[in-house]
Amino acid sequence: MFRKLKRPNVLTALRIVLIVPLCLVFHSQQVGALWASLGLLAAMGLTDLFDGYYARKYNVAHREGELMDSMADGFVRLSVFLLLLSDHLIPLWMVLMVMWRDLVSWSLRFMDLARGRDEVHKRISGKINGLIQTVAIGGILIALLWAASVSHPINLLLVQLFMLAAVGTALWSTLDLLFTHKQAVKAFLRR
Incomplete structure (x- = not known):
């Protein structure tokens, strides 16, 4: 099936669709629900790997696909x-x-599109940031x-330490984006 796949956007769309069952099965204190959640997240991760691979392999990469891939990643993270x-x-x-961070990134990309720039x-x-959040x-x-x-209480400190790492890289990446796109931001603010 995957060898003949020449439309990687189908995989990107599948990643978005899989968010629905993830939201339906997730429960932080049930073993079966957590296994199902991990399985769905692994499937979403595979769609993320393969959509880019097939876009490059079949030379069908395009701006819309890159934007939707980025948005699908953001939707998955937001949902979790x-x-x-x-x-x-x-x-x-x-x-x-x-x-x-994702909203800033998407806004800057759309500003680039509005200015006639179509490269990512x-x-x-x-x-x-994406790796640390994953x-x-x-x-x-x-x-x-x-x-x-093991029927232990959830270690909230450990959970929040993982999240602090995600927050730290999100903050760093946001500042990096704003600095990199400072001309676009200045042009926007002058209008």
């Missing part, structure tokens, strides 16, 4: 962080900090799974 927030595992300010300026800070989400879910499987 909101699930953790709804279970009172992380505070609202942490969720806002990591999501503001990916920053190493964004790649590191590790944080995985680490939190594994910590929750361990606590649920």
Whole structure:
């Protein structure tokens, strides 16, 4: 099936669709629900790997696909962080900090599009931020799974330490984006 896939956007869309069952099954204190959540997140991770791979392999990469891939990643992270927030595992300010980074990034990309620039300026800070947030989400879910499987209380300090790493890289990446795109921001503010 995947060999014949010449439309990687299908994989990107699948990643967005898989958010729905993730939200339906997630429960921070049930072992089965946590395994299912980890499985869905692993499937989403595979769609993220393969959509870019197939876009490059079949030479069908385009700006819309790159933007949707970035937005799909953000939707997945936002969904997980909101699930953790709804279970009172992380505070609202942490969720806002990591999501503001994505909103700044998307805004700058749309500003570039509005100015006639259609290339994506990916920053190493964004790649590191995405990696740290992925590790944080995985680490939190594994910590929750361990606590649920041995009937221990959830270690909120560990959960929040993972989130602090995600918040720190989000803040760094946001500042890096704003500095890199300072001309676009200045042009916007002058209008």
